[in-house]
Amino acid sequence: MAQKPSIPKGTRDFSPLEMMRRQYIFDTIRGVFRLYGFAPLETPSMENLSTLLGKYGDEGDKLLFKILNSGDYAAKLNDDEVRQASKICEKGLRYDLTVPFARYVVQHQGELTFPFKRYQIQPVWRADRPQKGRYREFYQCDVDVIGTRSLLCEVELIEIVERVFRALGIRVALKMNNRKILYGIAEAIGHADKMMDITIAIDKLEKIGLDNVKAELLERGLEQAAVEKLQPILELSGDNAQKLAKLKEVLSASETGLKGIEEMETVFRYLEQQKLDLNVELDLSLARGLNYYTGAIFEVKALDFAIGSICGGGRYDDLTGIFGMPNTSGVGISFGADRIYDVMTGLELFPEDVNCSTKVLFVNLGEKEEAASMSLLKDLRDAGIAAEIYPESSKMKKQMEYANRRSIPYVVIIGSQELEEGVATVKDMRSGDQQKVAFAEIVKSIK
Amino acid sequence: MAQKPSIPKGTRDFSPLEMMRRQYIFDTIRGVFRLYGFAPLETPSMENLSTLLGKYGDEGDKLLFKILNSGDYAAKLNDDEVRQASKICEKGLRYDLTVPFARYVVQHQGELTFPFKRYQIQPVWRADRPQKGRYREFYQCDVDVIGTRSLLCEVELIEIVERVFRALGIRVALKMNNRKILYGIAEAIGHADKMMDITIAIDKLEKIGLDNVKAELLERGLEQAAVEKLQPILELSGDNAQKLAKLKEVLSASETGLKGIEEMETVFRYLEQQKLDLNVELDLSLARGLNYYTGAIFEVKALDFAIGSICGGGRYDDLTGIFGMPNTSGVGISFGADRIYDVMTGLELFPEDVNCSTKVLFVNLGEKEEAASMSLLKDLRDAGIAAEIYPESSKMKKQMEYANRRSIPYVVIIGSQELEEGVATVKDMRSGDQQKVAFAEIVKSIK
Numbered sequence A, B: 001m002a003q004k005p006s007i008p009k010g011t012r013d014f015s016p017l018e019m020m021r022r023q024y025i026f027d028t029i030r031g032v033f034r035l036y037g038f039a040p041l042e043t044p045s046m047e048n049l050s051t052l053l054g055k056y057g058d059e060g061d062k063l064l065f066k067i068l069n070s071g072d073y074a075a076k077l078n079d080d081e082v083r084q085a086s087k088i089c090e091k092g093l094r095y096d097l098t099v100p101f102a103r104y105v106v107q108h109q110g111e112l113t114f115p116f117k118r119y120q121i122q123p124v125w126r127a128d129r130p131q132k133g134r135y136r137e138f139y140q141c142d143v144d145v146i147g148t149r150s151l152l153c154e155v156e157l158i159e160i161v162e163r164v165f166r167a168l169g170i171r172v173a174l175k176m177n178n179r180k181i182l183y184g185i186a187e188a189i190g191h192a193d194k195m196m197d198i199t200i201a202i203d204k205l206e207k208i209g210l211d212n213v214k215a216e217l218l219e220r221g222l223e224q225a226a227v228e229k230l231q232p233i234l235e236l237s238g239d240n241a242q243k244l245a246k247l248k249e250v251l252s253a254s255e256t257g258l259k260g261i262e263e264m265e266t267v268f269r270y271l272e273q274q275k276l277d278l279n280v281e282l283d284l285s286l287a288r289g290l291n292y293y294t295g296a297i298f299e300v301k302a303l304d305f306a307i308g309s310i311c312g313g314g315r316y317d318d319l320t321g322i323f324g325m326p327n328t329s330g331v332g333i334s335f336g337a338d339r340i341y342d343v344m345t346g347l348e349l350f351p352e353d354v355n356c357s358t359k360v361l362f363v364n365l366g367e368k369e370e371a372a373s374m375s376l377l378k379d380l381r382d383a384g385i386a387a388e389i390y391p392e393s394s395k396m397k398k399q400m401e402y403a404n405r406r407s408i409p410y411v412v413i414i415g416s417q418e419l420e421e422g423v424a425t426v427k428d429m430r431s432g433d434q435q436k437v438a439f440a441e442i443v444k445s446i447k
Helices: A016-035 A056-063 A097-106 A152-168 A179-190 A192-203 A205-219 A224-234 A240-250 A253-271 A319-323 A337-346 A367-382 A398-403 A417-420 A439-446 B016-035 B057-062 B098-107 B152-168 B179-188 B192-201 B203-220 B225-232 B240-250 B255-273 B320-322 B335-345 B365-384 B395-407 B416-421 B440-447
Strands: A044-048 A066-068 A087-091 A118-124 A137-146 A172-180 A279-282 A293-302 A312-316 A332-333 A359-363 A388-390 A410-413 A425-430 A434-438 B046-048 B067-070 B091-095 B115-126 B139-145 B173-177 B277-280 B293-301 B311-316 B330-335 B360-362 B387-389 B409-411 B422-429 B433-438
Touching: A016 A137, A016 A152, A016 A172, A016 A337, A016 B311, A097 A137, A097 A319, A118 B057, A118 B091, A118 B192, A137 A152, A137 A337, A152 A172, A152 A253, A152 A293, A152 A312, A152 B173, A172 A179, A172 A253, A179 A224, A179 A240, A179 A253, A179 A293, A192 A205, A192 B098, A224 A240, A224 A439, A240 A279, A253 A279, A253 B365, A293 A332, A332 B277, A337 A410, A337 B203, A359 A367, A367 A388, A367 A417, A367 B255, A410 B440, A425 A439, A425 B173, A434 A439, A439 B360, B016 B115, B016 B139, B016 B152, B016 B320, B016 B335, B046 B098, B046 B365, B057 B179, B098 B115, B098 B139, B098 B320, B115 B293, B139 B152, B139 B335, B152 B173, B152 B293, B152 B311, B152 B330, B173 B179, B179 B192, B179 B240, B179 B255, B203 B225, B240 B255, B240 B277, B255 B277, B255 B293, B293 B330, B360 B365, B365 B387, B365 B416, B365 B440, B416 B422, B422 B440, B433 B440
Parallel strands: A172 A279, A359 A388, A359 A410, B173 B277, B360 B387, B360 B409
Antiparallel strands: A044 A087, A066 A087, A066 B067, A118 A137, A137 A332, A172 A293, A293 A312, A312 A332, A410 A425, A425 A434, B046 B091, B067 B091, B115 B139, B139 B330, B173 B293, B293 B311, B311 B330, B409 B422, B422 B433
16 A cells, blocks of 8 residues: 655645745735735636637647546547547646636626726646746736726736735836737838737847847748848837837838837836836837737846746737637736746745744643643734644653744743743744743733 | 637636635635644645545545546557556546645655644545535645644644634534544444444434434344444433543443543543633534544534535544555544535625725726826825726716726715815715815725
8 A cells, every 4th residue: 555655747745834935925916916906716727628729829739738538438439539639538727827717708798897807816737848947737826907908907017016026025127018019010021911920039039149030030931121121120229218219210101010109108108107116118029929919018027036037918909709709908917926936035035924834832841831821822813823832741852843943933931830920931932032921911022 | 719618517717706705714714724823735736646546435536537648648558558547647636635635744754843734725626426515626625733642633623613613703513523432332332343334324313314324234234232232322412521421331341432532521621721612512423434534523514504514524543654654643624615605605794895806996087187096096005905997087977887896885086176176086885975085185084
């Protein structure tokens, strides 16, 4: 019966310390989402495969975890059929929170109040090859508003970014672009049809450099002249206003491009008015891979820690179209909890009290002392202070070790002498200081 | 492309209102767990099937959701093999939180501090036939301490029960029994070998009645005389002390039985000392089906709402044995969030403010007014008040409807006149009252 237990590759156990830190991140993010009036939503872990397939490209389809039909899955199938996943699996684990959100909005459109503001913090699953920082089960923290084209939504999302990372203590820069501008650029160089190719190539600018991007564009069928036309746009410099002014000239013939510029100007104007303490930069090389974006796109990076983007998103005009509800514009962003965790660990940003679950441990010195401790424990807990008693009257050393290993900051000792005097010895485990405190004063003293 | 979207049977979407109520339950439970020094733990949604199989009986094995191996699952299999789930699936979704917890403790025993106190709030999946109140995906809220036999743990768990349901406003009764007493009873009627049969039969006492239980016991191989001996024990009456005194006589020849009685007496003594405001009753008909319990067993029912047990658990002496770590005693309970939700909905126990995500809506009356609103919104959010502005300057009626449908209690109106005067009209949506409030006073006024 005995076996060396393990977990599937690419999955993780989260220890109490990791969990307390993760909850701190989730609670912070959730708290900010709530401040902005977003309400929680949860969808099932499993969706019908018909909901998921074809939404993430061929590569994505392969990465879906499929769930074997219950009962005798092979009963009525011939030998060929039983070799087809589509015959033996009807359900799959969700791959992201966006498609289930779109499915939900379409399915429940009659009950929802639009604009519909929701956040969703749930795990997603991908059968990707596991590697450092890439897992087969990980959480996404999405926030979206759907059913309005108002640019105030973009502004609020940027405010949310600022507020979340300020609360977490992570210095960040937000890069922003607009798909309409990217379309305008494609139009301006005479290749409106190749907007996605150009976008995908531009997306790699930071990773592979200007020359390689140019080479890739040539490969994708752009002629040399068009690629040359693109270069000055990629090398645009100056502040946001200067870049936009320059772009306005270059894209003067593209109605869509001008619309994109106008949207950016509006957002920047709001941000200035709100005096947001956040570096928001127009970055034309920002494209983001997801092809449902149609307006603003965002990406957030940590300034003091080298890691990919820790938050990103954008506006989409037809996410729900795939489920039969066209022309419903929305905008959203997603926080990458795992990377945020890595940044905070790397920069040691977790507050001290996030690392301990118990604030006060009562040492257990026997039955009579226990009784006094139990009554004081009740008072502490009534006051909202996490406290516990060591469950056995073991050796003092063992109990103190327990407190140390669990990072419990205060230990209360009630021995026979203390019991007689009605006082407890309260030890500060960080400083080593000890003091006698009357039973009636313990709650106040710990607080 | 368009398709009528739906979700797999037995699964659920949780709307914002449902989610806010569910989060209220989870947050309450989690808050109490924390007060008692329990730390959070999470394990992966998928476990190796070798971890899960054989732990829940044959019936349980059938109810596991299995995950199809990624890539070409059928590639190297012959036609027979591809019809065997064990060949095409290595992983399954967790069926409960107990087995993954045991697996975690064994796998990480070297890193853990014992007694190890953890709570775990995560979904589990069962391929059960869906029916009213039974889902294929549902949450469990487990709290366990492992690595000590101290009965203080039982007492703390009972305190947790009392505190959780007091916080939620649900009046409950806790029934308690002890497997050692049940063993003692089996011994006393001369059938120590049939303890599980007797236990399972007794478990059905409330459901099927005394006569049917007796019939079932005869079926399970007990002779009439033994069944007759059992009857007075099942009909035991009086308060806990009276029942225990009577039992002590009947079980005087069973060492295990007497140990169980002593354990119960100890727990009751602590509870009395703690003056717990909770009805805790010794109920010999309480057996609970799970066969890993070896000591105390608990079950909690709501007093004012007819539904099964909403919380239950017990002590186990060898949960981790199946993974090669024997003799590690623990005790835990599990809260049934779905049933608690049903009780609270049925009795209308959710506090009013749990039903709204936004406290203040600013009506949007145009660009200039918007600017003033945005600045006030910032102040409200800085003060921790969830607030939003309607993103478009739509008709007043539409915006008020939005506030109503989302149960937003306060609406702030800033029109051109208000803007000039530096005051806002604050409308209490519940009473209909309106009053003018100076911009600088809005935060205070809403608070």
